[in-house]
Amino acid sequence: EVQLVESGGGLVQPGGSLRLSCAASGFTFGTYSMNWVRQAPGKGLEWVSYIRSDSSTIYYADSVKGRFTISRDNAKNSLYLQMNSLRAEDTAVYYCAREGYDSSGSDYWGQGTLVTVSS
Amino acid sequence: SYELTQPLSVSVVLGQTARITCGGNNVGSKNVYWYQQKPGQAPVLVIYRDSKRPSGIPERFSGSNSGDTATLAISRAQAGDEADYYCQVWGSSSYVFGAGTRVTVL
Numbered sequence: 001e002v003q004l005v006e007s008g009g010g011l012v013q014p015g016g017s018l019r020l021s022c023a024a025s026g027f028t029f030g031t032y033s034m035n036w037v038r039q040a041p042g043k044g045l046e047w048v049s050y051i052r053s054d055s056s057t058i059y060y061a062d063s064v065k066g067r068f069t070i071s072r073d074n075a076k077n078s079l080y081l082q083m084n085s086l087r088a089e090d091t092a093v094y095y096c097a098r099e100g101y102d103s104s105g106s107d108y109w110g111q112g113t114l115v116t117v118s119s
Numbered sequence: 120s121y122e123l124t125q126p127l128s129v130s131v132v133l134g135q136t137a138r139i140t141c142g143g144n145n146v147g148s149k150n151v152y153w154y155q156q157k158p159g160q161a162p163v164l165v166i167y168r169d170s171k172r173p174s175g176i177p178e179r180f181s182g183s184n185s186g187d188t189a190t191l192a193i194s195r196a197q198a199g200d201e202a203d204y205y206c207q208v209w210g211s212s213s214y215v216f217g218a219g220t221r222v223t224v225l
Contacts, residue, residue, distance in 0.1 A: 035214070037162075045154070045162065045205050047214035059212050062120070095161055105152040105167035105207075112161060 002026040002108045004096050009113030016086050016117070022079040022096030022110055030054075030074035033099035035106055036081050038092035038115075048094070049081065064090075086117045121210035123217035130223045131196045139220045141189040141206030151189040152207040153182060155200075156219075162205065166191060196224050 008020040022034070036048040049070040050059045058070055069082040079096050093114050097106035124142040131137035141151060153166035164173050166182035169189065179194045193200050201224050206217040 044203075044219040045156070045207075045216045047207075047216060050214065061213055097162075100167070103150050103168055103209075104171075104173075105164045106154075106162075107164050107167075107173060109161040109163075 002098070004098065004108055004110035006094060006096055006110045006113035009094065009115045011116045011118065012086055013119050014087060014117055017082070017084045018086065018115060020081040020083065020094055020096075020113060020115070022081075024077045024079065024096075024098070027098070029077040032101075034072065034079045035097045035099055036070060036079075037095045037097055037106070037109075038090075039095070039112075040089070040092040043092075046092070050099070051079070083115070086115075088117050091115060091117050120213070121208065121215050123206055123208065123215055125204075125206060125217035125220045127218075128221045128223065130225055131193070132225050133198065134195055137193040137196050137200070137222055137224075139191045139193075139204050139206075139222065141191070141217050142187055143189075143208065144187060146187055146189050146208060147185045149184075149208040151182065151184045153180075153191045154205045154207065155202045156205065157202045165204075193222070196222075198224050200224055 003025045005023045033052045051070045067085045071080045093112040095112045096110045098108040100107040150168045154162040155165045156162040169184040170182040181192045203219045205219045
């Protein structure tokens, strides 16, 4: 069974940092690209970042570029999101999602971890 | 940056067909994905590459994409279809989501 479990969320002050993790199981993690997607309270989905299976290609949303860093450790079946210089508008539930083969979309999602940026 | 436009809400009578549009400049040239999200839950992929259904998604869900509009249709609507629905495409170097459509089954 495919499972994605996010962790690392919590309350952080503006300007602070946080590192999110996503533990994957039930599939060959190292062969799939991955995404981070977030959802502010009561708002819609916002794509955050993408990383190819071998980390050779990485993309970021303009809203997080220069502040967030996506990475992965295929040996540990884990995806990460390092978030620096956090702002109130970064408050959201952060989901990791697996990118299916052959442009088949984000076919599996974790349950999300809540990040709250507030003083 | 690329933008997708969805109606804020769609209502459908139980058993009838709901249609949710997703507008974008020449969106017909892109692969469109549709996600269903129920309150307090993670999104679920219901349509990929315009019209394909992942395993486990009922045949009642169908998609089309042409010109400047992609459409998700939910036939024989059930109470359990009440949810927010989001379309998504890959832009030049980023994914883009529509703002989402709340589907209400009457």
